[in-house]
Amino acid sequence: MFEQLSDKLNTTFERLRGRARVSESDLEEALRDVRVALLEADVNFKVVRQLVATVRERALGEKVLESITGAQQVVKIVHDALVEMLGGEAVPLARAERPPTVLLLVGLQGSGKTTTAAKLANVLRKQGRRPLLVAADVHRPAAIEQLRTLGKQLGIPVMAVEAGRVADDVAAAVATAGRDGADSVIVDSAGRLHIDDEMMREVEAIVTTAKPHEVLLVVDAMTGQDAVEAATAFKARLPISGLVLTKVDSDARGGASLSIRAATGVPVKFLGVGEKLDALEVFHPDRLAQRILGMGDILTLVERAQETVDRKTAEEQAKKIMEARFTFEDFYAQLQQLKKMGPLGDLLKMIPGMGGLAKQLPEGPEAERELRRIEAIISSMTRAERAEPTLINGSRRKRIAAGSGTKVSDVNQLLKQFAEMQKVMKQMGALAKGGRLPKIPGIRM
Ligand SMILES: Nc1nc2c(ncn2[C@@H]2O[C@H](COP(=O)(O)OP(=O)(O)O)[C@@H](O)[C@H]2O)c(=O)[nH]1
Ligand SMILES: [Mg+2]
Incomplete structure (x- = not known):
């Protein structure tokens, strides 16, 4: 993902670096190329417009046209604007003052919730924490089995809830987690193919009873603007505190996911970069910007x-x-x-x-x-x-x-x-x- 965007931007900057000094028309040409590259990558057009305007304003303000390091400065200004678009600073995962920390994963079916639940448990354990996985997707029996299998692979305990008592069972799992030696509870909830009221109510009930410290919305970065729309809809109903972008390892253009932070105001906390259980990266806006800029x-x-x-x-x-x-x-x-x-x-x-x-x-x-x-x-x-x-x-x-x-x-x-x-x-x-x-x-x- 982002490779084409990265290539395009690099070509633009290479050309700019080739100039002894950046003229006004060089700058405009570069801005136009940046704009096209972002739009082609499927970044939301409003976000693109904002970014280009910011870069132009700063470039003129910092007098890059007069400087011998003008091209370098333009790259840096684009870098900084990209970092801001991606959210600025990394936002760490919340941690309860009194354990257990409860993390609830929500999202559409197939977005990667169950996989992410297991990956997240793996990340926490690497940090020396003791996670418990709770399988709360009672609508698809296979989903509970899926989490059990992943838990077994990792050697991390998995507890399943019963249909009809989802919210109460999750709350009970949280209440007894400490007794069983867990300091973090990761809840995998049921998704649907489309946003529907029943799903929202079910998740709302879990939020009410289990009082999660984080409600993480898992979105499939391959689904483009649909991912942004889904995020907006979820955010309207639930106290979403962070996003997990999955399937960032795919060849999809992925630009929509770059604007998801700007569109929703919710910070991205993790990137899913593969199917394996160690393929979850903490999201750092600056690092992604640097990766995109080559x-x-x-x-x-x-x-x-x-x-x-x-x-x-x-x-x-x-x-x-x-x-x-x-x-x-x-x-x-x-x-x-x-x-x-x-x-x-x-x-x-x-x-x-x-x-x-x-x-x-x-x-x-x-x-x-x-x-x-x-x-x-x-x-x-x-x-x-x-x-x-x-x-x-x-x-x-x-x-x-x-x-x-x-x-x-x-x-x-x-x-x-x-x-x-x-x-x-x-x-x-x-x-x-x-x-x-x-x-x-x-x-x-
Ligand atoms: N390539 C790739 N595949 C992923 C990633 N996250 C999840 N998947 C795959 O996406 C599919 C759906 O994942 P699942 O966790 O079952 O989604 P859920 O319905 O939201 O629980 C599975 O085949 C996963 O292996 C990722 O980051 N990269
Ligand atoms: Mg699932």
């Missing part, structure tokens, strides 16, 4: 790395990235870690400037072959070359290609991509120094 998602990468690799190594690499001291040596080490961390393409997309490479990478075994080729090329470099790729002249390229069993054009391509990556990292570093990026623990900036 600046990668270093922080998410660091977080994911922390789960699989030594935290210190990850922080050191992130620090190098920020300071643009990242060499082929680091890249090689990171590739080794990436291999442990999941599908290669997904991870490459998160490294600044590597989105293009990720796209060229075929899936599956092809991808692994490509990765081995890159590894082979880096292995054939000397230490000095890895630290200072500008040393790698024509004859060295030939030697590296021969040594790695690849073609000179393969070596050229990797060098070019690496140079681009370093360029983006420098920009990231500059953003970070300007206080535009959240701090990573242990990293001085």
Whole structure:
């Protein structure tokens, strides 16, 4: 999702960066391209109009037309406007002062409630909490079984309620959760194909008896403007405190979901990025904006790395990235870690400037072959070359290609991509120094 949008915006910014100075017509052209890219991605037109107006006003106010770093500034202004559109700061999940914290999931059928309930339980447990899952979708018997199966996979307890006593049973589960050692209760409610009164009443009754600390609306990001409409309708009836956008891993355009925060005023708290039970990410507006703008998602990468690799190594690499001291040596080490961390393409997309490479990478075994080729090329470099790729002249390229069993054009391509990556990292570093990026623990900036 968002790839096409990302490509379009990058093309626009590349063109802008190519100018020595940004003229007024360059700025207008860029704004027009940004507008078209957002509209094509299905972002709500009112939200687009607002964003473009904000960018224009700030760009003129900050006098980017007179500045030698004008293009850079425009990118930053678009970045900031995008972050604001996405909600500004991340809004953390509420936590009860006195446990248990009760989280109620609501949404249309098929939006991903049951899956999200299990993923959320998994997230909380990774944070050292003790969740209990409550299956309250009594209308489809298979739904209770589905949650039971997911709970079993995770080793997290699942309690089912009975038809006709849904609200009371949920309240009873909350009341006894503590006794059973749980500090968080996640309730999976029944959805419908369309919004209807009966569903709303049933959920309202749960809200009344179980007094959830969060009512999370799960919406399918693939459904475009329908998702925005559903969110608006739910919000009119229920105290929705947060949104979970699911299926963000799909190829759908997804722009509608980018405007859902602006359209409803409800913060997005999580993104569902796959069918597996660890495919739930905390939503950070700034990180998504950076991902869309092709600046990668270093922080998410660091977080994911922390789960699989030594935290210190990850922080050191992130620090190098920020300071643009990242060499082929680091890249090689990171590739080794990436291999442990999941599908290669997904991870490459998160490294600044590597989105293009990720796209060229075929899936599956092809991808692994490509990765081995890159590894082979880096292995054939000397230490000095890895630290200072500008040393790698024509004859060295030939030697590296021969040594790695690849073609000179393969070596050229990797060098070019690496140079681009370093360029983006420098920009990231500059953003970070300007206080535009959240701090990573242990990293001085
Ligand atoms: N690709 C992908 N599939 C998802 C995601 N979340 C849910 N699904 C799938 O969407 C379908 C419906 O999910 P389910 O949790 O049963 O929806 P519910 O009816 O709202 O409870 C299932 O096939 C899930 O595997 C996601 O983030 N990514
Ligand atoms: Mg369900």
